[in-house]
Amino acid sequence: xxxxxxxxxxxxxxxxxxxxxxxxxxxxxxxxxxxxxxxxxxxxxxxxxxxxxxxxxxxxxxxxxxxxxxxxxxxxxxxxxxxxxxxxxxxxxxxxxxxxxxxxxxxxxxxxxxxxxxxxxxxxxxxxxxxxxx
Amino acid sequence: xxxxxxxxxxxxxxxxxxxxxxxxxxxxxxxxxxxxxxxxxxxxxxxxxxxxxxxxxxxxxxxxxxxxxxxxxxxxxxxxxxxxxxxxxxxxxxxxxxxxxxxxxxxxxxxxxxxxxxxxxxxxxxxxxxxxxxxxxxxxxxxxxxxxxxxxxxxxxxxxxxxxxxxxxxxxxxxxxxxxxxxxxxxxxxxxxxxxxxxxxxxxxxxxxxxxxxxxxxxxxxxxxxxxxxxxxxxxxxxxxxxxxxxxxxxxxxxxxxxxxxxxxxxxxxxxxxxxxxxxxxxxxxxxxxxxxxxxxxxxxxxxxxxxxxxxxxxxxxxxxxxxxxxxxxxxxxxxxxxxxxxxxxxxxxxxxxx
Numbered sequence: 001x002x003x004x005x006x007x008x009x010x011x012x013x014x015x016x017x018x019x020x021x022x023x024x025x026x027x028x029x030x031x032x033x034x035x036x037x038x039x040x041x042x043x044x045x046x047x048x049x050x051x052x053x054x055x056x057x058x059x060x061x062x063x064x065x066x067x068x069x070x071x072x073x074x075x076x077x078x079x080x081x082x083x084x085x086x087x088x089x090x091x092x093x094x095x096x097x098x099x100x101x102x103x104x105x106x107x108x109x110x111x112x113x114x115x116x117x118x119x120x121x122x123x124x125x126x127x128x129x130x131x132x133x134x
Numbered sequence: 135x136x137x138x139x140x141x142x143x144x145x146x147x148x149x150x151x152x153x154x155x156x157x158x159x160x161x162x163x164x165x166x167x168x169x170x171x172x173x174x175x176x177x178x179x180x181x182x183x184x185x186x187x188x189x190x191x192x193x194x195x196x197x198x199x200x201x202x203x204x205x206x207x208x209x210x211x212x213x214x215x216x217x218x219x220x221x222x223x224x225x226x227x228x229x230x231x232x233x234x235x236x237x238x239x240x241x242x243x244x245x246x247x248x249x250x251x252x253x254x255x256x257x258x259x260x261x262x263x264x265x266x267x268x269x270x271x272x273x274x275x276x277x278x279x280x281x282x283x284x285x286x287x288x289x290x291x292x293x294x295x296x297x298x299x300x301x302x303x304x305x306x307x308x309x310x311x312x313x314x315x316x317x318x319x320x321x322x323x324x325x326x327x328x329x330x331x332x333x334x335x336x337x338x339x340x341x342x343x344x345x346x347x348x349x350x351x352x353x354x355x356x357x358x359x360x361x362x363x364x365x366x367x368x369x370x371x372x373x374x375x376x377x378x379x380x381x382x383x384x385x386x387x388x389x390x391x392x393x394x395x396x397x398x399x400x401x402x403x404x405x406x407x408x409x410x411x412x413x414x415x416x417x418x419x420x421x422x423x424x425x426x427x428x429x430x431x432x433x434x435x436x437x438x439x440x441x442x443x444x445x446x447x448x449x450x451x452x453x454x455x456x457x458x459x460x461x462x463x464x465x466x467x468x469x470x471x472x473x474x475x476x477x478x479x480x481x482x483x484x485x486x487x488x489x
Contacts, residue, residue, distance in 0.1 A: 075352075075355075078348060078351065078352065079348070079352070082344060082345060082348045085344055085345070086342065086344075086345050089342065
């Protein structure tokens with residue numbers, strides 16, 4: 001039983017490590033900011049989760065360590081996607097546009113260019129940024 | 135016999151391997167530190183250099199963990215990578231993002247730096263080897279602290295007993311320095327300003343709904359963790375300095391997302407100002423009380439019937455004072471700086487940054 005658990009844990013650890021390394025490669029090879037950030041964030045979340053789950057299987061009855069690892073996993077799952085979201089949104093607000101493919105959709109480009117701008121007239125009610133005040 | 139030999143061989147291979155991995159990690163971390171420092175020196179973008187100092191602090195924290203100095207690593211991560219980065223970014227939003235054109239020739243400064251650097255390197259020749267047990271630092275009071283801390287103070291974390299008990303004067307000095315910094319910032323920025331001057335800018339991140347919701351979820355656990363660090367300082371890495379910074383960071387997070395004026399409504403500024411003085415007062419009063427009980431200043435042993443209980447009581451109270459002053463100092467400095475964002479700045483001749 002413990003051998004199976006150990007093997008499973010190692011499989012998770014190695015898979016998580018592979019995903020982290022592939023994320024690092026993607027971060028250096030991808031063409032523009034948004035795809036690089038995507039590579040970093042997705043692999044960071046998934047790779048981190050897998051590594052932490054692999055470590056959880058190694059705790060071997062030390063419940064304090066297990067609880068700490070679960071907390072770390074929880075906070076990574078909350079903060080890592082939020083951080084990437086904030087980063088992407090800040091870049092878009094700052095005027096950085098994603099590199100689109102050769103079939104550049106006019107509508108998409110229009111939406112992206114209007115991103116973050118206040119609707120200029122009331123006819124423009126279907127603007128991307130609906131700025132609702134709480 | 136041969137089985138024992140193979141066992142020894144396997145063990146020694148394992149030791150060599152783990153040692154090699156440790157050296158590898160050390161080398162990689164040091165290389166990262168050097169790369170970060172070099173790019174820090176050459177970048178003209180101040181925002182990038184602030185981020186690089188944050189990375190530098192985080193790398194140093196990892197390095198301190200490797201050297202088993204978890205308390206130092208904790209402080210470095212919380213203060214160096216956390217709060218000071220935020221304070222520098224806040225300052226950047228006031229001043230602008232790029233360095234001014236150079237109006238001087240840095241030859242003299244550079245030569246002074248090079249000469250000092252060479253002298254420092256020559257100075258390290260005489261220093262004892264890294265980790266040497268005959269180094270002056272290891273043979274002076276260190277052995278006493280390590281061997282007697284258990285029976286004198288009876289708390290598991292020797293760092294806390296050294297900070298709070300053996301060297302209570304130094305820590306008191308540190309907390310007074312923090313308080314003095316707050317007084318300086320307030321004297322320069324806050325009191326010279328007219329109080330009715332309210333900036334009517336919206337909350338800086340009013341359109342970031344996801345950030346706001348996630349931060350609302352995260353702020354209570356951060357505050358809870360600060361409490362844990364505060365009262366766990368005797369048992370593990372932690373204590374007043376780290377706890378204060380972590381607590382302040384939760385308030386600063388709130389201020390960044392919901393605006394400075396909103397935060398000033400939630401956190402009463404007069405109360406915060408009084409609290410920052412109260413922390414120093416609590417620390418100092420513990421010394422006075424121990425003098426009244428017939429001991430020396432900051433000798434906690436006379437605070438209770440038995441010496442050890444007295445030490446525990448003293449450490450908990452002064453750590454609380456440290457925590458209160460550090461937290462309120464960070465909040466005050468941040469809010470005072472951040473409130474100046476958006477004001478017209480006649481001195482900034484350069485183009486305004488968007489950091």
